[in-house]
Amino acid sequence: MGIRTGEQYINAVKSRKPEVWLEGRKVENILDEPVLKQAVIEIAKLYDLQHDPEYQEQITHICEETGERVNNAFLVPRSYEDLIKRRTAFEAYAEATFGLMGRSPDFLNVVLTSLYSNAHFLEKYNPQWGENIRDYYKYIRDNDLFLTHAIVNPQNDRRKSSHEQKDMFTHLGVVEETVDGLIVRGAKFLATLAPVTDEVIIYTFPGFQPGDERYAISFALPIDTPGLRIICRESMQDGKRPLFDHPLASRFEEIDALLVFKDVLIPWDRVFLYNNVEAANLLYPKTGIAQQPSHQSAVRGLVKLQFAAEVAARLADSIGVDAYLHVQEKLGELFQSVETIRALLHAAEYEYETTPEGEVMPNGVTLETIRGHMPNMYPRAIEVMQILGAGGLLLSPTGADFESEELREDLDRYYVGREGISGVERVSIFKLAWDLCGEAFGQRLLQYERYYTGDPIRKKAIFYNNIKRNSKFDMVDEALKVGQLKELSNK
Numbered sequence: 001m002g003i004r005t006g007e008q009y010i011n012a013v014k015s016r017k018p019e020v021w022l023e024g025r026k027v028e029n030i031l032d033e034p035v036l037k038q039a040v041i042e043i044a045k046l047y048d049l050q051h052d053p054e055y056q057e058q059i060t061h062i063c064e065e066t067g068e069r070v071n072n073a074f075l076v077p078r079s080y081e082d083l084i085k086r087r088t089a090f091e092a093y094a095e096a097t098f099g100l101m102g103r104s105p106d107f108l109n110v111v112l113t114s115l116y117s118n119a120h121f122l123e124k125y126n127p128q129w130g131e132n133i134r135d136y137y138k139y140i141r142d143n144d145l146f147l148t149h150a151i152v153n154p155q156n157d158r159r160k161s162s163h164e165q166k167d168m169f170t171h172l173g174v175v176e177e178t179v180d181g182l183i184v185r186g187a188k189f190l191a192t193l194a195p196v197t198d199e200v201i202i203y204t205f206p207g208f209q210p211g212d213e214r215y216a217i218s219f220a221l222p223i224d225t226p227g228l229r230i231i232c233r234e235s236m237q238d239g240k241r242p243l244f245d246h247p248l249a250s251r252f253e254e255i256d257a258l259l260v261f262k263d264v265l266i267p268w269d270r271v272f273l274y275n276n277v278e279a280a281n282l283l284y285p286k287t288g289i290a291q292q293p294s295h296q297s298a299v300r301g302l303v304k305l306q307f308a309a310e311v312a313a314r315l316a317d318s319i320g321v322d323a324y325l326h327v328q329e330k331l332g333e334l335f336q337s338v339e340t341i342r343a344l345l346h347a348a349e350y351e352y353e354t355t356p357e358g359e360v361m362p363n364g365v366t367l368e369t370i371r372g373h374m375p376n377m378y379p380r381a382i383e384v385m386q387i388l389g390a391g392g393l394l395l396s397p398t399g400a401d402f403e404s405e406e407l408r409e410d411l412d413r414y415y416v417g418r419e420g421i422s423g424v425e426r427v428s429i430f431k432l433a434w435d436l437c438g439e440a441f442g443q444r445l446l447q448y449e450r451y452y453t454g455d456p457i458r459k460k461a462i463f464y465n466n467i468k469r470n471s472k473f474d475m476v477d478e479a480l481k482v483g484q485l486k487e488l489s490n491k
């Protein structure tokens, strides 16, 4: 089939009946829920972009194997040019969503592509696992499906590994093996956009201990598989607020969910890894599933940071405060952050790494540096927006107020910005900023930048420890050479 249209994606959502819980209710029809429907609409636009003559070459390519057009996220990069091809696709999706939808289909499609091109790792442990992941990749690519993932254990007692938790099946684990497949029970989080996806993939990252064998599993299933319960977090809006008042929150909320598996059957052909702590711990470092999707995250993060910086700048300009030195300094800082990430992204692509099998990946150290900086840079952009908008951020009237004939004159007079900025324009900019820096929607976006791929604190510590392992920091010895004292001798 190749690339889907938005309509095909919407029809797929309509045709499925996943067990979704939202605020105490079992959702009967995803598209009847305003808060879920808005995400479907935005994702559908991304699928449509693949068919837009202006974007098609930027986002898609002809698959060598099938001759069909597929998204560049499914490309196994073999050269610098391939990386750029993939980046331009990421850019188109990120720009269409201002970088606010981190879990657009491209993210997991890259994870899957990387598992596919490194299937030999799984094959080594079990030839069937390698074959399964290859078949699954082709199925997702050729049907252009949208995946969610949940790879973190629920926050119960973090001091204990999965097998040490009070209840053996709090964390997702295998109950039994049957002729048809594995029966799994327990929970995983935090499956972003789960209710509006086609499939879910579960995989592992390091941290499994001996004794955790039953939890060392990777598999994929249709999102409406019987026994799979999707419990959504409280939504951050009702999905009905006017676009004038919430131009971002009313479009781009990505719902998050806990996935509970109630004795769900995983057919053997959908099992990618099982009962092997070593393989589960090595999957991440050996299959590129951290490094390859970090390319998408870097491109998307750059767009999001640039968007936040532009909103802050337009906000400051709209009330004339960017005439002040301290405001210019803060805005300068934000745009320097943007340029830092842009430069790092280009460096990561330019200084790419090649695996022994000839797959190309953006430079891992550089991508990890982006990962390390964003949890500081993005919250700082949000803080600057709050500082520059000050009390005005709390005082925006609604679109309905502007539509009141009785109020309109007052609003036009008292909400006017600097010369040339009307009341409506100033309030619109402030509302855009408030969605990012005040609303619960914006707080989630900030939390996303910190945690979307693990804990930034431990990641930075790992980064340092890797540097320490590979460096003696011997410039220090060089500098100390000149003033060295003679060793005291007892002789």
Ligand SMILES: Cc1cc2nc3c(=O)[nH]c(=O)nc-3n(C[C@H](O)[C@H](O)[C@H](O)COP(=O)(O)OP(=O)(O)OC[C@H]3O[C@@H](n4cnc5c(N)ncnc54)[C@H](O)[C@@H]3O)c2cc1C
Residues within 6 Å of the ligand: 103, 149, 150, 151, 152, 153, 154, 155, 158, 189, 190, 191, 192, 256, 444, 447, 448, 451, 452, 453, 454, 455, 457, 458
């Ligand atoms: C908006 C958002 C969307 C997300 N989307 C997805 C998704 O689609 N799929 C998915 O699988 N995950 C997703 N995640 C989840 C994300 O993977 C986790 O939040 C992340 O891995 C951190 O884990 P945690 O939240 O359980 O925090 P924890 O690991 O519980 O950490 C909590 C705190 O304790 C500290 N801590 C915990 N353990 C240790 C330790 N051993 N040593 C030192 N310090 C420790 C941490 O530093 C941190 O400060 C998302 C997260 C967010 C915020």
Ligand SMILES: O=C(O)Cc1ccc(O)c(O)c1
Residues within 6 Å of the ligand: 151, 152, 205, 290, 452, 453, 454, 455
């Ligand atoms: O990189 C990690 O630490 C693991 C990790 C956790 C959650 C995610 O969503 C993800 O993509 C990767």
